[in-house]
Amino acid sequence: MASIKDVAAEAGVSVATVSRVLNNHPSVSDDARTRVLAAVEALGYRPNAVARSLRTDQTRTLGLVISDVLNPYFTELARSVEEEARALGYSVIIGNADERPELQDHHVRTLLDRRIDGLLVSPTDGGSPGMLDAARAGTPMVFVDRWIPGLDVPVVRADGRAAIRDLVAHLHGLGHRRLAIIAGPAATTTGSERVDAFRDALAEYRIPLPDAYIGQGDFQAESGRRATEGFLDLPEPPEVVFATDNLMALGALDAVRARGLRVPEDLALAAFDDIRWFVHTDPPITAIAQPTPELGRAAVRALVDRIEGRVPESVTLPARLVVRRSCGEPGPAQPPVPTAPVQTVRRSKS
Amino acid sequence: MASIKDVAAEAGVSVATVSRVLNNHPSVSDDARTRVLAAVEALGYRPNAVARSLRTDQTRTLGLVISDVLNPYFTELARSVEEEARALGYSVIIGNADERPELQDHHVRTLLDRRIDGLLVSPTDGGSPGMLDAARAGTPMVFVDRWIPGLDVPVVRADGRAAIRDLVAHLHGLGHRRLAIIAGPAATTTGSERVDAFRDALAEYRIPLPDAYIGQGDFQAESGRRATEGFLDLPEPPEVVFATDNLMALGALDAVRARGLRVPEDLALAAFDDIRWFVHTDPPITAIAQPTPELGRAAVRALVDRIEGRVPESVTLPARLVVRRSCGEPGPAQPPVPTAPVQTVRRSKS
DNA sequence: CTGAAAGCGCTTACAG
DNA sequence: CTGAAAGCGCTTACAG
Numbered sequence: 070m071a072s073i074k075d076v077a078a079e080a081g082v083s084v085a086t087v088s089r090v091l092n093n094h095p096s097v098s099d100d101a102r103t104r105v106l107a108a109v110e111a112l113g114y115r116p117n118a119v120a121r122s123l124r125t126d127q128t129r130t131l132g133l134v135i136s137d138v139l140n141p142y143f144t145e146l147a148r149s150v151e152e153e154a155r156a157l158g159y160s161v162i163i164g165n166a167d168e169r170p171e172l173q174d175h176h177v178r179t180l181l182d183r184r185i186d187g188l189l190v191s192p193t194d195g196g197s198p199g200m201l202d203a204a205r206a207g208t209p210m211v212f213v214d215r216w217i218p219g220l221d222v223p224v225v226r227a228d229g230r231a232a233i234r235d236l237v238a239h240l241h242g243l244g245h246r247r248l249a250i251i252a253g254p255a256a257t258t259t260g261s262e263r264v265d266a267f268r269d270a271l272a273e274y275r276i277p278l279p280d281a282y283i284g285q286g287d288f289q290a291e292s293g294r295r296a297t298e299g300f301l302d303l304p305e306p307p308e309v310v311f312a313t314d315n316l317m318a319l320g321a322l323d324a325v326r327a328r329g330l331r332v333p334e335d336l337a338l339a340a341f342d343d344i345r346w347f348v349h350t351d352p353p354i355t356a357i358a359q360p361t362p363e364l365g366r367a368a369v370r371a372l373v374d375r376i377e378g379r380v381p382e383s384v385t386l387p388a389r390l391v392v393r394r395s396c397g398e399p400g401p402a403q404p405p406v407p408t409a410p411v412q413t414v415r416r417s418k419s
Numbered sequence: 420m421a422s423i424k425d426v427a428a429e430a431g432v433s434v435a436t437v438s439r440v441l442n443n444h445p446s447v448s449d450d451a452r453t454r455v456l457a458a459v460e461a462l463g464y465r466p467n468a469v470a471r472s473l474r475t476d477q478t479r480t481l482g483l484v485i486s487d488v489l490n491p492y493f494t495e496l497a498r499s500v501e502e503e504a505r506a507l508g509y510s511v512i513i514g515n516a517d518e519r520p521e522l523q524d525h526h527v528r529t530l531l532d533r534r535i536d537g538l539l540v541s542p543t544d545g546g547s548p549g550m551l552d553a554a555r556a557g558t559p560m561v562f563v564d565r566w567i568p569g570l571d572v573p574v575v576r577a578d579g580r581a582a583i584r585d586l587v588a589h590l591h592g593l594g595h596r597r598l599a600i601i602a603g604p605a606a607t608t609t610g611s612e613r614v615d616a617f618r619d620a621l622a623e624y625r626i627p628l629p630d631a632y633i634g635q636g637d638f639q640a641e642s643g644r645r646a647t648e649g650f651l652d653l654p655e656p657p658e659v660v661f662a663t664d665n666l667m668a669l670g671a672l673d674a675v676r677a678r679g680l681r682v683p684e685d686l687a688l689a690a691f692d693d694i695r696w697f698v699h700t701d702p703p704i705t706a707i708a709q710p711t712p713e714l715g716r717a718a719v720r721a722l723v724d725r726i727e728g729r730v731p732e733s734v735t736l737p738a739r740l741v742v743r744r745s746c747g748e749p750g751p752a753q754p755p756v757p758t759a760p761v762q763t764v765r766r767s768k769s
Numbered sequence: 770c771t772g773a774a775a776g777c778g779c780t781t782a783c784a785g
Numbered sequence: 786c787t788g789a790a791a792g793c794g795c796t797t798a799c800a801g
Binding site: 070113115116117118119120122123128138139141144145147148151155160162163165175178179181182183184202206290319322323326345346348349350351352353 | 420463465466467468469470472473478488489491494495497498501505510512513515525528529531532533534552556640669672673676695696698699700701702703
């Protein structure tokens, strides 16, 4: 592979001059510039980013550590992150933690070893050692979606409280009184917040949330299946299950189907996080949608602000309820529904 | 951030010695080793991967350029690639081409600038300039899923021909005679192969595949929607549509639903690529499943073989038909189906 | 405007 | 077993 030396030789100038034209330094004669460019072209020269990074102490690379690539929510997030980063002149390296703290730490460490300029994280837990070290070491960092309380790190996320209130109002209006939830890990903010918001909203209707109606999940499908089976085995099973992410909703569907039961007749279902397939599931699933691409973009902007010496801002965007048919909503006569118009309920004020 | 010099000073040895213990070089005294390790611990030292890469001329990093991260097939592929790479001591950087050749080239170039040790690609087209340059420049490379003919690059992929024959036999057995297909871009191998295989299989039943029954898609949902609308507008619409990837199948479902029609009564649907949601769609979708994780692993092994001086092998694995209910298969009385056992049809011999 | 030189943080023959 | 030194490919004061 041609190096800057080869280009310099070919152009008959010093490597300093080559470097200058490559970096658009103003003080280069037109003549030198022309010859360098010709040499670059002739040799198909491409600067070695590794050498440049070592010298300049910046990689123009962002690390993104997400909890699970197979979760469409995170995939969409990753995509918007890469897009915005590219627009700002950065590359992004994704690390998939698979909801495993040790794997998350592995990626944080690897990313730091590569001297990424900043780190975007949606932590898998309450704060693994590597994570905490990174934050304390002063690595530019921003949390997206999930975060770790008590750290001085900006957070970009969606607020689901209002949408969860809307959901509970919706379910109550449909006549449901026994409502259960499949929670994510309590160590994650989204794990605990969604349960809290759900409990608070139920309280407004004086409906309790007994422990038996709280299924402990880990944001993966299998845990949603298990939790749902647990609910169905109860002497008095719930009428509705609220799965706090789309994969656990998938698991819940698996469980219901495995018993030969039906949604929503035998058990209604709602999910946090909306995905395109929810329109076509049997039945279409009522869900809470996050403004995912906006979150990704805002997170990148905050991180780049921090990296480039500006003051980063935390951002909270509203989530919204999307009503479909999985909670026993009235609709066109069964079976299979034609055009199911998507109703959107705006978040209630405050 | 502590450098190797700091560690050397702290341990009272030269940087050479520090480097040796870090790289497990045998000739280091126990005493020196102990002191270096203690210094490393005390300073929380982590070697700078950028500097190491510059010096050793290897990054222990693989590039993976996929056509679309939002496609669950590629997400699953990416996950298994990262997993296998990690097991072999490599990191992977993913580039998402979004089915756009220029974006693909951008990523190939960026990855090469970073001096990745090898490149795994599922090309978006017949071969963008950057792609071709990389192959010719001698970058260790392996194609996964899609490939570019005429290049001396190993290919790891699934063979869908047998499964497509099985599918056509299945559809014919169900009484369907007017069969349409939504193709991917002709410039991609998977785009053209699936149509060819479909046409050949139809020919065995003396069923023609008129141009009007070939919808031109681009592997994205929107194109599946458009193609399906085109079919429905035909004076004699097809009885079945075979979408050659899962996103175009999603688009097809959107189109059918938008007209207030039903699958499979008004139009049957089958898809290439199986995803977990197909079990729960209305109706559950008959699809051709690829051994995706195995493909990812085999591709990494081939690439690492190539990088480490061994001889890489091309690998072709069979895809298989998974029969569900979207093609008018007989099943438990409508509506909503309880336990839908997944039948698997093994690939026919030859 | 231009070049010689230093230096980023490592690794690795080479000499002892 | 150990250290001094060269060098990977760049960038950037510094001097001219």
